[in-house]
Amino acid sequence: HEWKRLAEDDEGSVALETMLRGVCKKENFLDLLENFILYDHSGGKTVKILARNHQYLGVNEAVKAYAARKLNNGKLGVFWHTQGSGKSYSMVFLSQKIRRKFAGSPTIIILTDRDELNKQISDTFENCGLLGKTKASGYIASSGDDLVRKLKGNPSFIFTLIQKFNKPDAEPIHPDHDILIMSDEAHRSQYGVFAENMMHLLPDASRIGFTGTPLLSDDNITARTFGGYLSVYDFKRAVEDGATVPLYYENRGDKIQDLQNPEISDRILDAIENADLDVDRQDKLEAEFAKEIHILTAEPRLRKIARDFAAHYSDLWTSGKAMFVCLNKVTCVRMYNYVQEYWQEEIKKTAARLKKASQQETQELERKLEWMKETEMAVVISQEQNEIQTFRKWGLDILPHREKIEKGNLDKRFKDSEDHLRIVFVCAMWLTGFDVKCLSCLYLDKPLKAHTLMQTIARANRVNEGKSNGLIIDYVGIVKALRNALADYTRNPAGKEHTDPTIDKEKLIARILETTAAAKEFLSARNYDLQNLIDAKDFSKVERLQAAEAVCGTIEDRKTFVTYGSEISRLIRYTNRDELTSEQRSECNAVIAINNVLKRKRRHIDITDLMVEINSIINEYIQIEEQSDAEPKTNAGFDISKINFELLGREFAKVRKTKLVLRDLEDVIRQKLDAMVAENPGRMDYYERYQTIISNYNGEQDRASIEKTFTELINLAQSLDDEQQRYIREGFTTEEELYVYDILFKPELSKAEIKKIKEVSTELLQKIKTIISVSDHWSDKQETMAAVDNVIRDILWAELPECYDEKSITDYRDKVKTYIYERFREAA
Structure with missing residues (x-):
């Protein structure tokens, strides 16, 4: 590896002097030899891993912070190394050095928020030999009780989900040994109730947060838990150092023709009326229509995209593997079926070309044809309740896909560049925390928020032999999310007004108590005593929660209470544990619990039959604009490696942090109910609504608009980067x-x-x-x-x-x- 820096703040230069001073200095050489070499036995083969320059520097910064942990209240900081730069190995290096160089026998807790991430990181530790002869499963906490039992002992490692810290009343543990909590993707969900429980249970523990993206939201909360940035290795520097490959963007979305027949509204309204929806299903339907995805999942549009994908990716057959990101689980299976159909068409076209090919072309086309015939595809989606019936209503069979997901070893196969599994269809799984070096083409047909988008596009930037760049292919208009973030930033350039993102704590506490009191009064007026829920235990608590759900009998009542619960959830994250009494916090948690039950119930309400019927109606009216031969779709694309997404993310986050406002509670309720009336699926003008959606969608396919957005992002990133470097000049x-x-x-x-x-x-x-x-x-x-x-x-x-x-x-x-x-x- 190139050794470009002696310290993280260095500009970096590939020079013999830098390498000699960095690697051959006696202390550094011995440190590298002792603490920064791993042997990874993953996938049935052994690979020797030597720390890269940025890992060595970052991990040693973390080691210094650990040595000074008593001075920092246990907050070691946030370790931000961009996606694909070896964050998991950095966690292993840090664990290895701490256990070797510090007295005592610390317990290191590896904290994640999803089962697949928990398994991935524990497997990495096992395969690198840090767990000795014990299998990773022996160190994984299976439940909240099991976690507490493990914490009362002194195991070398504990791998757990943040959700396992689910005992708010557990007795705090004060061990006679050190505890270090390493939180993976620290900014995502590792605050709030579970983090409060963790801090309460382990008041003496040290904490470090690892992340591959900047702290785009709520990073003032993350800083309270972990501290500020400890080590930074961002997107731009990773590309310059060759730790990741450049990324290119290409828009291949087709425009949708304007609707010609207003009768679509009457047909959809008739379908809704005939469905005779109760309150729960009406609530679910409203949530579905708020997503504005029905146009995007129309069969004519999906088929056009599937045909284009088959032609486009088969032309890139020497580049690497492909991931297709769909809107939802059902769409993943639909897209898989359509692509299978058009893939066979492409095979026939290639075979026909082969018959007419010159001698020079024949060999290349024969190799391509063989590659296409042996290429395997898979759907990778998480399991859900009643999925067999749900997919069956859409005319789909999920069983062969589910069997393949569970028994097909798909993750290892997709990571293997020689394996014939080359195309996967996903909607949420594998978008984060899943590194595939041979992935080169990422096809996006799902609207993503700016921070999720920044994390997702990094799926294609991993370095691999023979891979010169990653390619992002956009069908849905993802640039909109970046443009919105840019617009927010332009309206209030971060740092220009020096707005303090924190707010008056007295006003914050007063608003939380006011909202809690309003929620209690709302329930009391419907003969429900919140204190009974707080006092209840075990099954009695479950019964009381169900009774609370029953009192929210109308759509208006439900919206009102959900607004109370959501407001408390939003505000309570900005409080420390000791700023509310235990009674006040219990009341808040009880309101939040009822709110969660209402939201959870909505998720499990089944309106599939109606959605299938509405989709079939929309299919009849949607037509895709045909592209003329004089206007070919293929374009040169944009080099988005020049856009420092992490730097922009930090700046955009400063804007969002100023938006914690204490809105008038009555206004919040009124706005929610007004929106409910405006978005009532039973009274909506679907013709007008869909015309607006189509117009907005088509606007995102405009090349000039895309180019303008990327140019502005590049210029802004450059100006911010120049400003960051001004202190050196x-x-x-x-x-x-x-x-x-x-x-x-x-x-x-x-x-x-x-x-x-x-x-x-x-x-x-x-x-x-x-x-x-x-x-x-x-x-x-x-x-x-x-x-x-x-x-x-x-x-x-x-x-x-x-x-x-x-x-x-x-x-x-x-x-x-x-x-x-x-x-x-x-x-x-």
Whole structure:
């Protein structure tokens, strides 16, 4: 591997001096030999793994943080290394070095949020030899009780889902050994109730969060659990270093013709009326129509895409494997069937071409024909209740697919570049936490939010022998999500207004208690006592939850209560455990539990018959615009490697963080009920609604619009990257020093005065950091706050040039103090 940096902040250069100083320095060489070599026995063969430059630097940063864990309240930080850069191996390297270099026998807990991720990471640890002769299953917590039993012992490792921390009243465990929690994909679900339970059960544990994408939402909550960024290796640097391959984007979506017959509305409304829906099914139908996917799943559109996919991927037959992302599980199986049909057509076309081919073309076409005939496809979707009946209503058979998923060893086969399983159809599984180096083509026909999209496109960026780039093929218009994020950012450029993402805790607690009281009053008016649910145990609690569900008898009642529950769920994540009394938290959790029951019930309500009927009606009216021969579909595509998605993600996140607002509760309820009336499936003008959907969809296929979006994203990323590097050009060692300098800077300073301002900025920040570093929770202590204020006052008065008058120094002092408080409030 190229050794380009001696420290993470280095720009990086491939030079003999850098390699010699980085690898051949005695301490580093011995460290690499002892702690950064693994032998991975996965897949029946042994592979020697040597840490890459970024893994070595990042893991050693984490080791330093672990050594100083007592000073940081156990918060080691967030380890952000982009998708495909070896994050799982980094977790193994870190575990290996900690167990070898530190006294005692720590228990290392590997925390995930999905079974498949739990199995993948535990298998990695087993195959790399860290579990000794014990199988990974011996270290996996099978239940909440089993987790507690394991924690009371001292096993070397525990692999568990965050959901296993499900005992809020469990006695805290204070072991006589260290506990380190390694959380995989820290930003996704590892906060909230389960994280609160974890912190309560293991108050002395150290915590580090691993992620492959930036903390795009709620990262102030993640920082409370894990701390700030510990090590960063982003998308741009990974491409430059060859740790990932470049990515190209190509839009191949066809436009849909405008609807010509308004009678579609009457036919759909008649179908809904004839279905005679009860409250539960009406609620489910409303949720389905809110997704706006019925146009996208129309058979004419899916068939057109399937035909294009078969032609497009068969032309790329030497490139690698393909993953097709569909809207939902049923669509995965439908698309599989359509592609199978058109794949056979492509085989016939290739065979016909072979008969007319020249001698020079014959050999290549024979190889392609053999490749197409042996190519295998599979559907990879999770199991759900009553799936056999659901798929049967759509005229589909899920059983052969389910048997293949369960017994076909599909994950290992798809990772094997020599295996004939080359195409998979997915909708959620394998989009995250599943690395396939030989995957080169990712076909997207599912709208994704910006942060999910950024994680999904990285499926195709893994380095593999003979693979020069990854290709993203877009059928649905994914650029819209990026453009929306860009628009949000443009309206309020992050960092320009310095909006504090946190809010007044007194107002936050008051709003939570107000909403809880409103929910209790709502239930009480319907003869339901929330306290009975709180006091209930075991099966009695289940009965009380079912009774609560029964009191929400009308659509309006259900919407009202769900609004209460959702508002409490949204706000309570911003509180610490000790900011609500146990009684208050119990009431909040009870309201949330009822809300979850209502939402869960909706998921299991079956309206498949009606949805099949509506889909068949829509199929009759949807037609795809034919592409003329003079306007070929194939285009050169866009190189999206130049877009630093992680950097943009961090900036976009700053915008979203400002959106935690305490809206008037009555307004929230009223907006919810108004939306319910507007979106009532029984009164909707489907002709008008679908015309709007089609117009918006067609707009996303416009090449000029796509090009404009990518150009803006590239320019923004470049400008942000330039700004990030400005502190180096100005002669500072950190961005924090640059920020203080920017606060103190004013126009018309001489060169000597500018030099003096830079010296003041560096000296001031160093002295403040010294004061903060020796104080625990410095921002909560008046004497420490006063000491920081005094240092700012004394240095500014003594050191600033003469051109700064008394009044301006007071203003600058306040600005610096505000920045220091906001920037270092969480510091130990």
